[in-house]
Amino acid sequence: MTALTTEKVLEQDSAEASACRKAAIRLVPLLALAYFFNYLDRTNVGFAALTMNEDLGLTASQFGFAAGIFYVGYCLFEVPSNLALYRFGARRWLARIMITWGFFSACTALAQGATSYSLIRLLAGIAEAGFFPGVIFFLSLWFPAHYRTRVMAWFLFAIPVSSVLGGPLSAAMLSMDGMLGFAGWQWLLVLQGLPACFLGVLCLKILSDKPADASWLTAEERVALQSALDAEHEAKESHSFRQSIKDVRVWLLAAILFSYIIGILGIGVWLPQILKTHNLTTTQIGWVSAVPYLIASAAMLLWAKVLARKRRYILHLAITCATGAAGFIFSVVYSDFILAMVGLTIALIGLSSVRTCFYSIPSTFLSKQAAAGGIAFINAVGSLGGLVGPYAVGWLKDYTHSFSAGLIAMAGMLCLATVLTLVLMVVVKKSGSGQG
Numbered sequence: 001m002t003a004l005t006t007e008k009v010l011e012q013d014s015a016e017a018s019a020c021r022k023a024a025i026r027l028v029p030l031l032a033l034a035y036f037f038n039y040l041d042r043t044n045v046g047f048a049a050l051t052m053n054e055d056l057g058l059t060a061s062q063f064g065f066a067a068g069i070f071y072v073g074y075c076l077f078e079v080p081s082n083l084a085l086y087r088f089g090a091r092r093w094l095a096r097i098m099i100t101w102g103f104f105s106a107c108t109a110l111a112q113g114a115t116s117y118s119l120i121r122l123l124a125g126i127a128e129a130g131f132f133p134g135v136i137f138f139l140s141l142w143f144p145a146h147y148r149t150r151v152m153a154w155f156l157f158a159i160p161v162s163s164v165l166g167g168p169l170s171a172a173m174l175s176m177d178g179m180l181g182f183a184g185w186q187w188l189l190v191l192q193g194l195p196a197c198f199l200g201v202l203c204l205k206i207l208s209d210k211p212a213d214a215s216w217l218t219a220e221e222r223v224a225l226q227s228a229l230d231a232e233h234e235a236k237e238s239h240s241f242r243q244s245i246k247d248v249r250v251w252l253l254a255a256i257l258f259s260y261i262i263g264i265l266g267i268g269v270w271l272p273q274i275l276k277t278h279n280l281t282t283t284q285i286g287w288v289s290a291v292p293y294l295i296a297s298a299a300m301l302l303w304a305k306v307l308a309r310k311r312r313y314i315l316h317l318a319i320t321c322a323t324g325a326a327g328f329i330f331s332v333v334y335s336d337f338i339l340a341m342v343g344l345t346i347a348l349i350g351l352s353s354v355r356t357c358f359y360s361i362p363s364t365f366l367s368k369q370a371a372a373g374g375i376a377f378i379n380a381v382g383s384l385g386g387l388v389g390p391y392a393v394g395w396l397k398d399y400t401h402s403f404s405a406g407l408i409a410m411a412g413m414l415c416l417a418t419v420l421t422l423v424l425m426v427v428v429k430k431s432g433s434g435q436g
Contacts, residue, residue, distance in 0.1 A: 015224035019217050020147050023225075026216065027142065028154055030206055031135055034098055034199045035158040037192065038131055040166050041105045041124070042070070042386075043268040044192050047170035048185040050272055050282055055183060056113050064394025066118040067269050071386035073125030078383065081130025082137065082376030090138040091207040095200040097134070100127035102196025109186035133379040140363050141210050144228045148363070149311070153304030153356045160300060160352045163268070163293035166192075171286025245377055249365060249431070252424045256317070257358065257382025259417035262389035263324055263410040264351045267344070269390045274403045278337050292345035296352040303353040307360070314428060317357040318421040323350025325414035328407045335404070350414075365431075385413075 045052075045067050053063050085093040104124035111117035135155065143151050170188055177184030208214040211225040245251075267274075275285045307316055327347025331340045362375050393406035 015218075015220045016144070016228050019211065019221035019225035020143060022217060022221070023142050023211070023214075024147075024151055024154075027207065028151060030199070030202060031138075032155050032158040034094075034196065034203070035132070035135065035155060036162045036165075037196045037199065038101070038128065039159050039162045040192050041101065041128075041196070042265065043163065044166060044170055044188060045108075045121075046269045046272045047167070047174065047286070048188050050185075050276065050285070051174060051177070051183065052185040055185070056111060056117060058114055058117070060394040060397045061391070062114045062394075064269075064391040066114060066121055067390040068387035069118050070121040070125035070128075071383050073122045073127075074129045074386070075125075075380045075383050077126050077129035078133065078380030079376045082133050085130060085134045085137070089209040090134060090141070091203060091209050094131065094134055094138070094207065095203040097128060097131045098196045098200030098203060101131070102193050102198075102200065103127070105193030105196065106190045108193070109182070109189040129380075130376060133376040136359050136375055138207075141229065142225075144225075144232055145363065149308040149356065149360050150304060152359060153301060153308075156355045156359075157297060157301065159355070160293045160297035160348070164290045164297060167272075167286040167289035167293075169286075171283050174282055245374070247365075249424065249427060250362075250374060250378060251381075252420055252427065253358070253361060254378045254381035256321075256417045256420045256424070257378060258385040258388075259413040259420065260321060260324075260351070260354055260358070261382055261385030262392070262413040263328070263347075263417075264354070264389075265386050266389035266393045266406060266410045267328075267347065267351070270393050270397075270403065270406065271344070277403065288341075292341065292348045293352075295345050296348040299349040300352040300356065304356045307356060311360075313357050313360045313364070314421060314425045317354065317361070318418050318425070320350045320353045320357055321414050321417040321421060323347070324354070325411040325418065326350075328411035328414070332404045332407050332411075389413075 045063075049058075049063055052058070053060075058066070081093070081097070101124055104120060104127050108117065108120050108124065111120055136152070139148060139151060139155065170192075173188040173191055174184035176182075176187040179187065208216075211217060211222050211229070214222060217225070271289055272285050275288055280288060303316070303320070307313065310316070324347045327343050327345070327350060329343070330346060331343025334340060334343060359375075362378060389410070392409060393403070396405040396409060397403055399405075
């Protein structure tokens with residue numbers, strides 16, 4: 001390689017790094033904030049239920065079903081939504097998703113009973129379908145693999161942060177009970193739903209569909225970053241969406257995600273009511289629930305740093321799922337409040353770190369053509385766990401009059417996820433693709 005050629009390569013690398021820094025600063029905070037409210041919308045019903053269930057006359061099973069039916073609409077429209085995103089562009093489609101989901105989330109405050117509550121949550125799921133896999137696909141259009149893991153970790157950081165801040169925030173909003181004639185849970189749902197509409201409008205102004213469209217990058221940065229991304233996509237196996245859903249790796253990932261989501265949403269929706277069994281007040285529940293998520297947030301970032309260096313995505317996926325299972329089992333065996341909280345914290349450390357490992361895997365073997373639909377398909381099938389998890393925990397609570405059975409069930413599903421991940425590791429090694 002001549003000195004002139006070496007200089008050009010270094011200049012391109014420098015331009016690529018500069019473009020990624022600018023993109024991370026401009027795009028990731030907005031998307032992470034949107035995901036903060038997105039995930040808050042899925043779990044804030046757990047806090048609303050502290051008073052809403054009595055007002056609407058909901059049993060634990062009815063509440064669990066209504067919270068879970070959100071995922072029926074979400075899963076049915078996941079793949080069509082992401083194919084539309086691929087066709088119309090991420091900027092416009094992500095904005096549409098945010099505006100409509102924010103509207104229906106706020107409308108949940110209008111529920112009058114189990115039927116209307118379930119119907120509105122179904123519509124909210126339809127509106128929100130495609131957001132998460134859409135963002136994952138969008139990040140793959142902007143960041144090469146060696147940047148993507150850390151960028152994804154900062155985006156996913158919104159999940160535990162939403163739980164850290166969401167607890168005290170939700171408790172404070174519940175205290176607005178009676179203001180202007182509305183119940184506290186109604187204020188909670190409206191004030192945590194409407195910000196998504198504003199963020200959707202902001203997306204139209206700030207996002208760009210791909211580096212080539214970004215006027216805020218220099219010409220050199222646009223060319224360098226787009227060239228790196230094009231080279232990366234060309235190096236992958238050629239898949240269409242139809243081919244991707246015939247791939248055993250895609251189905252294994254969907255099954256792993258299904259098992260995982262039963263655990264993460266089971267605890268996300270029911271943690272406030274689990275804490276209520278320890279005779280805590282609503283305000284205490286808000287603050288106490290934040291502690292395990294705060295610890296899990298820090299652990300997730302540290303884990304992502306290790307993952308970015310090692311790139312052993314599948315191995316770390318197995319470890320994180322097993323950690324979640326171990327934490328749930330510990331919280332049942334040692335049911336004293338302090339020890340139970342230690343167990344739940346261990347579980348949440350594992351559960352919070354799963355996604356960074358998991359969503360780094362599909363892009364290692366799916367081409368750009370298949371990624372939008374393939375990731376959406378994995379997410380759609382896997383997200384059915386969102387219907388099973390909350391309902392199963394509620395049904396077991398009604399049947400056994402204890403949350404212990406639900407915690408054991410979630411641990412069992414995470415053990416299954418661990419086994420399936422080990423199977424995936426064997427399949428990947430045989431195919432010679434991806435990172436073990």
